[in-house]
Amino acid sequence: MSIFCVGQAAYDITARVDEDIIPDQKYRLTTHTECPGAPALNGACVCGKWGAPSYLVARIGEDAYGAMIKEQVRGCGVNLDYLLDAPGVSTSFSFIVANGKTGTRTIFNFPSQPVEASVRFPEEVPDVILCDGHEPEATIAFAEKFPQAAVVVDAGTCRESTMQAARVSDYIVSSRAFAEQYTGKPLPKDDEGITETLHALEEINPGCKVAVTLGSEGLVYLEGGKLVRMPAFPADTIDSTGAGDIFHGAFAYGLSRGLSFADCLTVGSMTASISTTKMGSQRSIPELDEVLDALEKHGCPIAGLR
Numbered sequence: 001m002s003i004f005c006v007g008q009a010a011y012d013i014t015a016r017v018d019e020d021i022i023p024d025q026k027y028r029l030t031t032h033t034e035c036p037g038a039p040a041l042n043g044a045c046v047c048g049k050w051g052a053p054s055y056l057v058a059r060i061g062e063d064a065y066g067a068m069i070k071e072q073v074r075g076c077g078v079n080l081d082y083l084l085d086a087p088g089v090s091t092s093f094s095f096i097v098a099n100g101k102t103g104t105r106t107i108f109n110f111p112s113q114p115v116e117a118s119v120r121f122p123e124e125v126p127d128v129i130l131c132d133g134h135e136p137e138a139t140i141a142f143a144e145k146f147p148q149a150a151v152v153v154d155a156g157t158c159r160e161s162t163m164q165a166a167r168v169s170d171y172i173v174s175s176r177a178f179a180e181q182y183t184g185k186p187l188p189k190d191d192e193g194i195t196e197t198l199h200a201l202e203e204i205n206p207g208c209k210v211a212v213t214l215g216s217e218g219l220v221y222l223e224g225g226k227l228v229r230m231p232a233f234p235a236d237t238i239d240s241t242g243a244g245d246i247f248h249g250a251f252a253y254g255l256s257r258g259l260s261f262a263d264c265l266t267v268g269s270m271t272a273s274i275s276t277t278k279m280g281s282q283r284s285i286p287e288l289d290e291v292l293d294a295l296e297k298h299g300c301p302i303a304g305l306r
């Protein structure tokens, strides 16, 4: 039941500023939140926290941020035996401004150096490979080595690296930004236009299943060729950082437990909704029981996960 999460790891420093930032002003802040972050890392932490054998495949430097990431991610039950071997790199980190009033966040990310990194493979075939498009070579290597594994891409931004990962993915679960950048136009509002967009995404890897997440507006996907709109579960959002990452981690966990596509999306959706009520990304991952209880309360119980 193993889940390999291939992509980015970063250290997030988040400040809450509940107003629009105006250039040339000084903001005096009293608190901030620090924790590991980035899509693959957050996805791995969801799966680890929920008790699945979860592995992170990312580049992490031998520096202070790297050491803090390793300690906290291990604390979530994530195995780091298959980290990428990228000698000399510094760990990626982000400064984030979260606006608790609007539920929006602005991220300033300093990536790791893109030096060539070498991959190590496990002996056993992973059930799920969750990738975020940040390590396309490693993603392709994993997908080719383990054709039996279900590959999921968290397609955030439509860059060539994300496209490379999407082309080998069985599940393309994209953000609105990715869908709009890919089609070159705003996501249509009408059923026909959205269906057309989803079909366009399916062509990236024919036979794959696709969904597009729309933040607090929920998500859309196709079931038997028909459009389904899944509203978001309402939340008192204070910080949406990592909601998408956590969504994908829960989605991958659901796949590893044999859930249907629709149930994986439902579990992802509730997990992400709850995560927005707390500051920080990795720190805001709820327990599995909390998610399952909330789903029951909302009248959409998911059987077999306890």
Ligand SMILES: Nc1ncnc2c1ncn2[C@@H]1O[C@H](COP(=O)(O)OP(=O)(O)OP(=O)(O)O)[C@@H](O)[C@H]1O
Binding pocket: 103, 156, 174, 175, 176, 177, 212, 213, 214, 215, 216, 217, 218, 219, 231, 232, 233, 234, 235, 237, 240, 241, 242, 243, 244, 245, 247, 268, 269, 270, 272, 273, 276
């Ligand atoms: N404010 C919110 N309230 C309730 N649910 C939310 C909220 N924001 C996100 N979600 C849930 O999380 C899912 C993914 O969020 P979103 O579409 O924002 O991901 P994203 O664009 O990949 O963002 P990121 O990865 O930066 O967090 C949504 O489909 C929805 O189910």
Ligand SMILES: [Mg+2]
Binding pocket: 039, 154, 155, 156, 175, 244, 245
């Ligand atoms: Mg995302």
